[in-house]
Amino acid sequence: MTTASVPLPAWINYGLIPLLNLILAFFFSGLVVWGIGESPFEALQLLLIGALGRGEGIGFTLFYTTSFIFTGLSVAVAIHAGLFNIGSEGQAYLGGLGAALVALAMDHYVPWYVTMPFAVIGAALFGAACAAIPAWLQAKRGSHIVITTIMFNFIVSSLMNYMLVRVLIVPGKMAPETRTFLPGGQLPKLDWLIAMFGGKLGAAPLNFSFLIALIMCFLVWVLIWRTKLGYEMRTLGISPTAASYAGIRYSKIVMITMLISGGLAGMMALNPVMGASARLQIEFVGGAGFVGIAVSLMGRNHPAGIILAALLFGILYQGGAELSFDMPSITRDMIVVIQGMVILFAGALEYMLRPAIVRFYQQLTGK
Template sequence: MSTASVPLPNWINYALLPLINLTLAFLVSGLVVWIIGENPWEALQLMLQGALGRGEGIGFTLFYATNFIFTGLSVAVAYHAGLFNIGSEGQAYVGGLGAALAALALDHYVPWYVTMPFAVLGAALFGAAWALIPALLQAKRGSHIVITTIMFNFIGAALMVYLLVNVFIVPGKMAPETRTFLEGGQLPKLDWLIAMFGGKLGPAPFNVSFLIALVMCVVVWVLIWRTKLGFEMRTMGLSRSAADYAGISYTRIVVITMLISGGLAGMMALNPVLGASARLQVEFVGGAGFVGIAVSLMGRNHPLGIIIAAILFGVLYQGGAELSFDMPNITRDMIVVIQGLVILFAGALEFMCRPMIVRAYQTFVKG
């Protein structure tokens, strides 16, 4: 029997293997840091201190993590149905339009907690709508979802630039962005949450969308593992022929799954649009849709694992920014290299250590 088919306990699959892969990624990263003439241990300390050492750093770390939770969930939902949604970037971008329209329409009249449900719904609907055409092309015409969602990323970016430059731009301003939302269209900061642990949030844009992301994690867990629809999605993902034999409609599952996936990606826009900048800007997604792929893979497509992986990437983003200030030799490009190594070991080389772990498990645990 090959090692790939040997069943392992969940604590190995979901904890030990990711930990080993992450350790290898940091060891290789440390070697790169040492080669350029810096102390790897000192670099790691500075990174962790910048990301987790004070309230402001924690706020920025969780702000980035919020983006990655939404996009990671988006990728995970599609993955469970056997679909690989590469379009979270574009879906989040278009989802920002739905959130911004809600804020622009309501911020004059109602407080933020009235605007928020409409913004959540708008972001989800616009993100889902942007995933609908690739879903129909996959289900009806056999066009591969990877190709169509990648193409729709570029179409969505072009559409949003056109709208911001020609439709929503503030008269007399050069910046392609909407007007700043009033207080009724802004999500408040979670400074009270950081204060509970004795820290000060400062200028970090950590906001209520983090709580929405956690709620979505619970919703996705219930959907995938506690509902009939989730069972049908997982069945489709494991074996399309078995799903067909059981009478599960391929077209229905593909379309519903992609709508949910696109809606989750669209909700990512709440964090930067209503939380951080309080306006819709060009390129606000900033690659979070693609990072979500790594977050989902590293988190084993489980909401709890996605939260942990998202925080890790939040640490890399915030800690890396601080590190590039304290160690000038470690440029922003070097931080991208470190992030790439984490993605490489956690994703592409995910099962590199599995044969060794299987042999050790069979030898020392099962005898």
């Protein structure tokens, strides 16, 4: 039996191994910081203080975390069915168009809590629409989902550029963006959440979409582990042959899975579009779709793990921005290197330590 197939307790698979990978990532990141003549311990302290040391920093950290939760869930749902959705970036981008159209149409007439459900549906439908064609090509024509979804990122980017420059732009303005939504089209900030812990949100754009993201985590957990559809998805992901023998229709599950995955990615747009800027802008996704891949892998494709992994990347994003300000020799590019180390060890090399851990566990337990 190979080490890959040896069963390990959940606390090792989902706790110890990711923790060791994270420690390795920060160790090698520390070597990079030390190599330029700075103290790794001081840099880590500044990063944590910048992300978690005051209410405004926490607000920015949770704002980034919200986006990463949505895209991480999007990737995870697809992975459970054996699909690798690389198109969350484009799906979130098109989801922004769905949310913005709802806000633009309703913000004059109703309060935000009436607009919000329709905006959630609009963002999800547009995100799902972006995933529908790659899903159909995979299910009916055998085109690889990785190739089609990543290429659709470029198609959506061009479409959104056209929409913002030619259709939705405010007449007389140079900036390719929609008008600012009225209060009826904006998601409120969560000042009260930070105030509960004695802090002030300040300029941080933490908004109601954070709570929507947590609700989606619960619903995804229910879907994957408590429904017949989720069982069929997991069966297909583990063994397409067994799924076919059990009467599970491949094309049906692929289509449904990718539509759900695209819908979750599309809902990410609620955070920056209706929560932060209150308007639709060029490139508002900012790479969150690709970060979602690392978040999903590091969180072991489980909603609870995705929340923790998204929080980690939120800390890296916000703390890294503060670190580059407080320690100018560590540039923004170096922060990207640190993030890349986490992605490398938690994603691409996530099972690097598993053989040694399996052998040690077998020696301890005598199995």
